[in-house]
Amino acid sequence: MEQAKIDFETNKKSFLKIAHKKKQNLDETIHALHHKEFKNRDCLDCANCCKTTSPIFRDVDIKRIAKNLRLKESNFINQYLKMDEDNDWVLKSSPCPFLAMDNKCEIYDVRPLACREYPHTDRKNNYQIAHLTIANSLVCPAVVNIVNEIKIKFN
Secondary structure, three states, X not given: OHHHHHHHHHHHHHHHHHHHHOHHHHHHHHHHHHHHHHHOOOHHHOOHHHHHOOOOEOHHHHHHHHHHHOOOHHHHHHHHEEEOOOOOEEEOXXXXXXXXXXXXXXXXXXXXXXXXXXXXXXXXXXXHHHHHHHHHOOOOHHHHHHHHHHHHHHO
């Protein structure tokens, strides 16, 4: 991940330029790279996303997780969440309090949608979330590989 930090500005400039110009082919290329990358990757080897960032917790996520933990929604919010500058509910601290020592998620079956979708490289209209993809390249080694492959394919 150190190399990702070193290459960040170059990758950002390159990827954003590609995302802006290549809207039609970008999704299918990123999706193919996503599936290739995660075919043999075990996220439990890293769990860097859970160790360093917070997902957004939507109201439906809060309701589902609180119910699973047998907590009132307000107690769940008070114990685990804070409102960020974008008025989204996020974790008060990292690493995620639901991350076990073996990198497994203790609430995996009820985890937030943002966790289910992470790192978002299999979503539609990737050009619209290019900034998110670049930000995730600082966290997720799979995203670094995807961004690097995109640079090779489109440059």
